[in-house]
Amino acid sequence: MATNIVWHKSSVGKLHRQELLQQKGCVIWFTGLSGSGKSTLAYALCQALYSRGKLTYVLDGDNVRHGLNRNLAFKVEDRAENIRRIGEVAKLFADAGIICIASVISPYRKDRDACCALFPEGDFIKVFMDVPLQICEAKDPKGLYNFARAGKIKGFTGVDDPYEPSLNFEIVLPEKGNNITSPYEMAETVISYLEEKGYLRA
Numbered sequence: 001m002a003t004n005i006v007w008h009k010s011s012v013g014k015l016h017r018q019e020l021l022q023q024k025g026c027v028i029w030f031t032g033l034s035g036s037g038k039s040t041l042a043y044a045l046c047q048a049l050y051s052r053g054k055l056t057y058v059l060d061g062d063n064v065r066h067g068l069n070r071n072l073a074f075k076v077e078d079r080a081e082n083i084r085r086i087g088e089v090a091k092l093f094a095d096a097g098i099i100c101i102a103s104v105i106s107p108y109r110k111d112r113d114a115c116c117a118l119f120p121e122g123d124f125i126k127v128f129m130d131v132p133l134q135i136c137e138a139k140d141p142k143g144l145y146n147f148a149r150a151g152k153i154k155g156f157t158g159v160d161d162p163y164e165p166s167l168n169f170e171i172v173l174p175e176k177g178n179n180i181t182s183p184y185e186m187a188e189t190v191i192s193y194l195e196e197k198g199y200l201r202a
């Protein structure tokens with residue numbers, strides 16, 4: 001633990017940066033099984049917001065594990081630390097006025113809730129990719145479910161490691177009751193939410 005540290009205030013604050021960017025910093029947190037479409041939707045949303053002149057940054061689990069989190073594996077404590085660090089980085093991006101899009105399995109409710117608690121009310125928007133295991137496994141674009149079933153990967157989420165859903169997701173996709181399943185259309189659903197909550201203006 002670091003001691004004797006004092007927060008240094010800046011004369012340029014989050015409100016100034018938001019005014020500059022004409023948007024509000026926040027986090028959209030995509031959670032769900034491997035293969036549920038988190039990354040595809042995250043980058044579709046990034047593209048759609050870019051087209052509207054909005055600044056985003058995607059923190060994708062796979063990508064962050066190539067650098068900042070390269071020393072972490074998939075046991076419970078490592079996943080918790082992975083999520084904690086991504087939550088803290090997302091907080092910095094949101095403070096910068098950026099719409100941060102996180103795309104991580106984040107299987108444990110406790111870890112997601114701890115990240116949420118870092119943010120002002122409403123600024124941490126949890127989106128659950130509600131895609132059943134059988135569908136994710138049937139796609140298996142990286143062949144990882146195949147390896148997990150063969151016992152070549154231990155502790156694979158959904159196979160021999162848990163995914164804990166929550167009751168308090170702001171958005172669940174695909175939404176029940178409509179036929180919207182394309183990433184582009186689902187991105188529009190998220191954008192409608194952001195517009196309604198005022199995140200796309202300063």
Ligand SMILES: Nc1ncnc2c1ncn2[C@@H]1O[C@H](COP(=O)(O)OS(=O)(=O)O)[C@@H](OP(=O)(O)O)[C@H]1O
Binds near residue numbers: 033079103142156157
């Ligand atoms: N054991 C195990 N369980 C789950 N996933 C595994 C595992 N080993 C490797 N992978 C690959 O790592 C990607 C998930 O990384 P995350 O950082 O999102 O995981 S976590 O939030 O810390 O649980 C995940 O990416 P996505 O498929 O995009 O979800 C996998 O490609």
Ligand SMILES: Nc1ncnc2c1ncn2[C@@H]1O[C@H](COP(=O)(O)OP(=O)(O)O)[C@@H](O)[C@H]1O
Binds near residue numbers: 032034036037141181
């Ligand atoms: N909305 C969608 N409809 C159909 N296929 C999709 C959709 N989103 C993603 N996919 C496909 O599903 C697979 C997994 O998507 P991906 O975004 O990598 O998931 P995750 O990041 O959750 O592992 C990929 O082959 C991708 O092309």
